[in-house]
Amino acid sequence: MNTDLFGLQVNVWADAALRLQLIVVFMTVVVMGLIWAERRILGRFQQRIGPQKTGPFGLLQSVADAVKLVGKEDLRPKNADPWTFELAPFLVFIPIFMGFVIVPFLVGWNIKVLELGLLYFVAISSVNIVGWVMAGWGSDNRYAMIGGLRAAAQSISYELPLVLSLLAVAMVAGTLNLDEIVRQQGSVPYIVWQPMAFAIFFIAALAELNRAPFDIPVGESEVVGGPFVEYSGIRWSMFMLAEYAGLLIMAVVGASVFLGGYAWPLGEELGLGWQVVLVGAKAGLIIFAVFWIRASLPRLRIDQLMGYSWKILLPLVLVQILVNGLVLVYGWSEAILGVVGLAGVVALVSITGRAANRPRQIPARAAALKGEAA
Amino acid sequence: MVTERAREFDTQDLLINVGPQHPSTHGVFRMVLEIDGELVKDVIPYIGYLHRGAEKLCETMDYRQGIGFMDRTEYLAAFNAELSYVMAVEALAGLEVPERAQWIRMILCELNRISSHFMFMGAFGVDTGVMGTPFIYGWREREGIIDLFEEISGDRMMYAYFRPGGLAWDVTTNFKARVREVLKSITQGIKDFDGLFTENEIFVARTKGVGYISAEDAIDYGMSGPSLRASGVPMDVRKDEPYLKYSEIDFKVITGEHGDVFDRYHCRLQELRESVKIIEQCLAKMPDTGPIMPEKMPRMLRTPPGEVYLRTEAPRGEYGVYLVSNGGNRPYRLKVRSACLSNLQALKQMSVGQYVADAILVLGSIDIVLSEVDR
Numbered sequence: 058m059n060t061d062l063f064g065l066q067v068n069v070w071a072d073a074a075l076r077l078q079l080i081v082v083f084m085t086v087v088v089m090g091l092i093w094a095e096r097r098i099l100g101r102f103q104q105r106i107g108p109q110k111t112g113p114f115g116l117l118q119s120v121a122d123a124v125k126l127v128g129k130e131d132l133r134p135k136n137a138d139p140w141t142f143e144l145a146p147f148l149v150f151i152p153i154f155m156g157f158v159i160v161p162f163l164v165g166w167n168i169k170v171l172e173l174g175l176l177y178f179v180a181i182s183s184v185n186i187v188g189w190v191m192a193g194w195g196s197d198n199r200y201a202m203i204g205g206l207r208a209a210a211q212s213i214s215y216e217l218p219l220v221l222s223l224l225a226v227a228m229v230a231g232t233l234n235l236d237e238i239v240r241q242q243g244s245v246p247y248i249v250w251q252p253m254a255f256a257i258f259f260i261a262a263l264a265e266l267n268r269a270p271f272d273i274p275v276g277e278s279e280v281v282g283g284p285f286v287e288y289s290g291i292r293w294s295m296f297m298l299a300e301y302a303g304l305l306i307m308a309v310v311g312a313s314v315f316l317g318g319y320a321w322p323l324g325e326e327l328g329l330g331w332q333v334v335l336v337g338a339k340a341g342l343i344i345f346a347v348f349w350i351r352a353s354l355p356r357l358r359i360d361q362l363m364g365y366s367w368k369i370l371l372p373l374v375l376v377q378i379l380v381n382g383l384v385l386v387y388g389w390s391e392a393i394l395g396v397v398g399l400a401g402v403v404a405l406v407s408i409t410g411r412a413a414n415r416p417r418q419i420p421a422r423a424a425a426l427k428g429e430a431a
Numbered sequence: 432m433v434t435e436r437a438r439e440f441d442t443q444d445l446l447i448n449v450g451p452q453h454p455s456t457h458g459v460f461r462m463v464l465e466i467d468g469e470l471v472k473d474v475i476p477y478i479g480y481l482h483r484g485a486e487k488l489c490e491t492m493d494y495r496q497g498i499g500f501m502d503r504t505e506y507l508a509a510f511n512a513e514l515s516y517v518m519a520v521e522a523l524a525g526l527e528v529p530e531r532a533q534w535i536r537m538i539l540c541e542l543n544r545i546s547s548h549f550m551f552m553g554a555f556g557v558d559t560g561v562m563g564t565p566f567i568y569g570w571r572e573r574e575g576i577i578d579l580f581e582e583i584s585g586d587r588m589m590y591a592y593f594r595p596g597g598l599a600w601d602v603t604t605n606f607k608a609r610v611r612e613v614l615k616s617i618t619q620g621i622k623d624f625d626g627l628f629t630e631n632e633i634f635v636a637r638t639k640g641v642g643y644i645s646a647e648d649a650i651d652y653g654m655s656g657p658s659l660r661a662s663g664v665p666m667d668v669r670k671d672e673p674y675l676k677y678s679e680i681d682f683k684v685i686t687g688e689h690g691d692v693f694d695r696y697h698c699r700l701q702e703l704r705e706s707v708k709i710i711e712q713c714l715a716k717m718p719d720t721g722p723i724m725p726e727k728m729p730r731m732l733r734t735p736p737g738e739v740y741l742r743t744e745a746p747r748g749e750y751g752v753y754l755v756s757n758g759g760n761r762p763y764r765l766k767v768r769s770a771c772l773s774n775l776q777a778l779k780q781m782s783v784g785q786y787v788a789d790a791i792l793v794l795g796s797i798d799i800v801l802s803e804v805d806r
Contacts, residue, residue: 099562099563102564103563103564103567104567104568104571105567199445199446199447199448200447203445203447203787269560269561269562270560270633272560273788276560276788277454277560278454278455278557278558278559278560278791279455279787279788279791281453281454351562352561352562352563352564353561353564353627353631354560354561354631354633355556355559355560355561355631355633355634355637356559356560356561356633356637356788357633357636357637358636358637358786358788358789359469359786359788360469360786361636361637409632410632412636413632413633413635413636414632414635414636415636
C-alpha cells in the first residue's frame, strides 16, 4: 500500500503521519499568527497600538505568551473532578484538530479526500462541545457550570442552521466531497447562487465558535470566562489554541464552500503560489470580519440568542432548502436561486432589525418575569 | 417554561457570588444572586469593602484639609464633590465668592460631569459585552479633559483646587482657548457614542425594557440624578435650587420616560450635550480678569456655631454635605449624602425577575462609584 508523496513512493500510513505532522506545525504557527493579528487589528479599531515590544511589530508576542503559559503551574481546584477536569481540554482540542483532515487547502493537499467530507466536518466539529460541558461541570465552579451549560444550549441551537446552510450548497453541488465542491466553482462561486445560505453560515459559525456577539458561554462581564475560569497554564492554552484553530478551519471551509476556495477566479490549474494566496485571502477576509464584529458589537442575551436561531435563522434556511429543491426538481434556471437568495438576505436583515427594535413591553414584561420568578 | 418544569422536579436555586473581584462590579462591590436557571430571583448586595471613615477623619482636620478627603469620596467627579463641601463651609462661614471664581467652578464642574459620563459610557459598554472599544473611546475623551485639569490644578484626579472662598490659584491664561479645544473633541466623542450604541441593534435590544423602575418607586428609594430622571422625574438641583450661576444659564433638564436601562444610558448621553451647551455659555459670560478669592481671608478659617445642609448636582445625582460646627476651625460633624448609595438601594427592585446578564447591566446603569457608596 504505497502512495505518492513529492514524487516518492511511501507507505500509506507514513504518508498520513507526515501530513498530520505538517498540519500540526502549520496549524500552530497560523494560530499564533491569528492571535497576533487579532490583537493588532483590535488595537487599530480601538485607537491603540497593540503588541509591539516583542520582536518586529510584536510578532513574537504569541511565542512569549506560549512560553509563559507553558511555564505556569498547572492548577486544579481541590474539589474538581480530576478526570473530567483534566480530560476536558483534550476533548475540545482533538475534534477541532481532526477537522483539518478534510480541509481542501490546495489541490491535492488535503490529508484525506473523503466522499462525505462535509458531513464529516459537521459531525466532528460539534463533538468539542462535550469538552466544554466537561470543563464547566468538572471545575467545581458555578460560573464555569453556567458557562458550560450555556455553551451546550448554544451549540445545539446553532448546529442546525450551520448544517442546513452547508446542506443548501451541497444540494446544488450534488456532492458532499469538499474538493469536488471547490472544483465546481471554477467560474462562479456558490455565494452568488446562495447568498442567504452564506449569511446564515457566517452567523451560525460565529455562534459555534463562541465569538462575539455570541460569546455568551465565556462572557467576561457575566460569567468571567465561563468553563475556562479555573484553568491555567498549558490546559488553558489548549482551549485558546482550539478556539483559534476552530476559527481557522471554519474560515477555510467557508471560503471553500461559498467563496470558491483555491479555484475561483483563476481556475485550479494555476500554480501552488496563487492557490495559497487565494485561499489565504478568502479565509483572511472571513477572519477579519470576525475580528471586526468582535470590536464593535455587544453581546446578546441568552433568550435572544436562542430565539434568533430557532425563530429567524432556521425558518429562513429551510425556505432556502425548499427553493433549492424546487429548482433542482423542475430544472428551473439557476438565476432564480440568486434572486431568492438576495431577497432572503434582505429579509434576514429587515427581520433582525425589526426584532431588535420591538417596542418596549414594560412594565408588563417586568411584571410577567417577576411572577415567573416568584 | 423553565419554572413550570422546575416545579415537577425537586430543584434548588443556585447562589452565585458576584464580586468583590468580579470584572463587572465597578470596584469592590459584592452581590449574591439567587438564580433559577438564567432568571434572577433575589439579589443580596454587600457594601463596605471600601469604607475608610472619610467623614470621621474630616472632623479631625481643619476645613481646608478636608477638601482632599472629599475628592476621594467621588474620584470620578472630584470637582463636583469638592464643590458641595466648599460651598457648605462658605455657607457656614458666610464667605462671599467672587464672580469669576464662580464661573470657573461651573466650567470645571460641568467638564468633570462630562468626563464622568464618558467613563460611564465606556464601562457600561464593556458590561454589554463589546470588547474594550467603547472603553477606549470614553477614555480618549476623558483624557483630554483630565489633561486640562492637570494644567489648571496640577493633578489628574484628586484636584483639591476649590477653596472655601474661591480657588487655590488662578487658571492658566489660555484657559478659554483650551476649554474650547476640548469641547470640540467632546462633541465628536458624543457623536461616536451615538453611532456605537444608540444606533446599534444589539445594544438597543439588550437595554430596552430591562431593569424597569417606576417614577414612584424611584422617588421612594431616594434615587437622584440621571437614574431618577430616566424614570421621568425632572428633578435637578441645578434647576430646582440654582447655585453658582446656574440661574443665568439656559439649559434643559433631560428626562426619560420608560425608566429602563436604555433610558438611563440615553439620559446621560443627552446630558453630555447639555453640559457642552452650559460650558459654552459660561465661556461667553465669564470675565477675563478679576479676583478669585475674597480680599480679606483669615489665616485660619473659623466658623460660627451652626449647621448647614448643602446639595449640588453631581454626575450621579444629588451630592449633599451636612456640616455641623460648634465654633472653631474644624467641623464638629460631617455627613455626606451619597447619591450612589441611594441609587444602589433600588438594585434589587430593578434586577429581580431579569436575566443574569441583565442584572449586570442594571448594576452598570446605576453608575456607582464604590468609594462614594462606602466613604
